[in-house]
Amino acid sequence: MKYICLGYIEPNKVEAMSETERNAMVDECVAYDDELRKKGHFAGGEALQGPQTATTLRWKSGKVSITDGPYAETKEQIGGILVLETRDLNHAIQLMSKHPGVKAGPFEIRPAADLSEMIRESEQRRAGGKAKSKRP
Template identity: 55%
Template sequence: MKFICLGYADMSTFASKSEAEMNALMEQCLKYDDQLRAGGHYVGGEALKAASDAITLRYKDGQVHATDGPFAETKEQLGGILILEADNLQHAVDLMSKHPGVRIGPFEIRPADEVVNALIKERLGL
C-alpha cells in the first residue's frame, strides 16, 4: 500500500538553528530516507519552498481567485511530501516515527487513494 506522508515544520524552529545544526539534521533525514529506499519503502518525495512563496487558488462565485502565500494562520507549514510503500497504516506509522524530520514538525500519514490513482494512470496510458 502507498502512503503519502506530509511533513510539517514550525518555521521558527528553522530560524533558531545554526546552519551547522540544520545541515546535520538534513543529513540525518537523508540517511533515513536511504534506509527507507534500501528497504523498498521509499517511493518518492519532494521538499517544498516556504509557504510564503506559495499561491493559493480558491473557487468562489464562479471564478478562480488567487491569493499570495498560505491562507491559514499557523506556525506549522507543509514542508514536503514523502511517498512511502508499507504493508498497512500501522507499518507506515512505525517507519515514519523513526524519521528525524519528526523532530522539527509533525507528519500526517494518509493512505493513497488507489481507485483515483488507477483512473489517473489509465487516463495517462500507464
C-alpha cells in the same frame, strides 16, 4: 499500500537552529530517506519551499481567483511530502517514527486513495455521453 506522509515544520524552530545543528538534521533526514529508498519503501517525495512562495487558486463567483500565500498562516507548515510504500499502517508508523524529521515537526500519515474505480466510471460516463450525442 501507499501512505502519504505530510511533514510539518515550525519555521521559527528551524530558523533558531545553528548552522551546524541544521546541517546535522538535514544530513540525518537525507540518510534516512536513502535507507527507505534502499528497502523499497520510498515511493516518492518532495520538499516544499516556504509558504511565502505559495499561490492559492480558489473557485469564487464563477471564476478562478488567484491569491498570494496559503489560506491560513499557522505555526506549523507543511515542509514536504513523502510517499511511503508499506504493508499497513503499523509498518508506516514504525518507519516514520524513526525518521529524524519527526523531531522538526509532526508527520501526518494518510493512506493514498485509490481512484481507479472512480476514473473508470468517469471514463464510462464520458464514453456514454459521446455515444449519446452522436444520436440525432
